[in-house]
Amino acid sequence: MGKYTIKDILDPVDPKRFWLNYWGKKHLVIRRNTFKTLFKWHDFTNVLNGYPRNLNHLQILDYDGKGTKWCLDKVNKGKLKLPMLKKKEVLDLWRSGKTFVLSMAEYTKQDFVEICDELERYFERGQVNIYCSSKKDAVGFPAHCDSTENFLFHTEGKVKWTIYDNSAPERKPGKVVDEFVLEAGDLLYIPQYRYHKAESLTPRISISIHFPNKRNQSLKKFQITKKGAKREGWYNWMPENLYYDAEGSSTRDVPRKFRMGGTQWKKTYFNNLKK
Ligand SMILES: [Fe+2]
Numbered sequence: 001m002g003k004y005t006i007k008d009i010l011d012p013v014d015p016k017r018f019w020l021n022y023w024g025k026k027h028l029v030i031r032r033n034t035f036k037t038l039f040k041w042h043d044f045t046n047v048l049n050g051y052p053r054n055l056n057h058l059q060i061l062d063y064d065g066k067g068t069k070w071c072l073d074k075v076n077k078g079k080l081k082l083p084m085l086k087k088k089e090v091l092d093l094w095r096s097g098k099t100f101v102l103s104m105a106e107y108t109k110q111d112f113v114e115i116c117d118e119l120e121r122y123f124e125r126g127q128v129n130i131y132c133s134s135k136k137d138a139v140g141f142p143a144h145c146d147s148t149e150n151f152l153f154h155t156e157g158k159v160k161w162t163i164y165d166n167s168a169p170e171r172k173p174g175k176v177v178d179e180f181v182l183e184a185g186d187l188l189y190i191p192q193y194r195y196h197k198a199e200s201l202t203p204r205i206s207i208s209i210h211f212p213n214k215r216n217q218s219l220k221k222f223q224i225t226k227k228g229a230k231r232e233g234w235y236n237w238m239p240e241n242l243y244y245d246a247e248g249s250s251t252r253d254v255p256r257k258f259r260m261g262g263t264q265w266k267k268t269y270f271n272n273l274k275k
Contacts, residue, residue: 101132
């Protein structure tokens with residue numbers, strides 16, 4: 001643990017400036033070139049191929065064209081009376097332009113764990129939701145607001161964002177105060193309850209890492225928690241001394257004499273196969 005500091009996450013914006021001028025007040029757009037490999041199309045492919053048993057939290061927005069959200073875990077548990085989909089049906093929905101959400105994806109990548117762990121020093125426990133669309137104008141959410149502080153990391157494609165001038169408990173989005181297009185490497189911060197809307201301009205992946213505020217958190221009484229207090233870390237499960245020599249540096253080669261055609265190579269196995 002401890003790969004990232006808040007300075008790395010908000011780079012090049014000074015964290016102090018973020019807390020004083022933006023936190024809870026105003027959205028912040030950071031156009032840059034970092035964290036663009038957090039979750040790419042090959043990661044999406046790997047996760048989706050785990051469907052359905054090794055993929056617990058897939059949501060398909062507007063899966064029936066009537067605005068219904070299809071949630072794998074709820075269908076599995078019988079909480080949602082919608083049909084179980086075959087993998088090929090899921091693929092067809094993806095190709096037809098439905099937006100997929102991989103929710104509670106914190107432990108799919110080490111970087112997510114590290115970012116959550118750092119930001120959880122300042123906020124309550126976070127969650128990672130990955131929004132993926134295969135096409136321009138894929139159906140997403142209409143203008144809405146969320147009850148969490150939201151950090152949106154962009155890793156694939158272009159997304160048009162609209163930010164409104166008001167927040168919940170007002171019931172409808174008000175006037176548009178900002179519109180912009182974000183690309184891979186960019187970060188958007190949206191304060192909790194602020195109305196916003198995201199539209200895919202191309203196939204895209206945007207990662208929402210969001211956190212409730214700490215109780216009674218304020219600039220006057222600013223509380224910072226110790227690292228690692230809220231979640232278990234990402235561990236390296238590689239057995240020791242398996243692939244590495246005593247120095248742990250270079251991989252060990254099989255000596256030439258034991259390789260095929262070497263002085264100590266035996267043809268036994270091939271001979272057996274021929275019988
Ligand atoms: Fe949202």
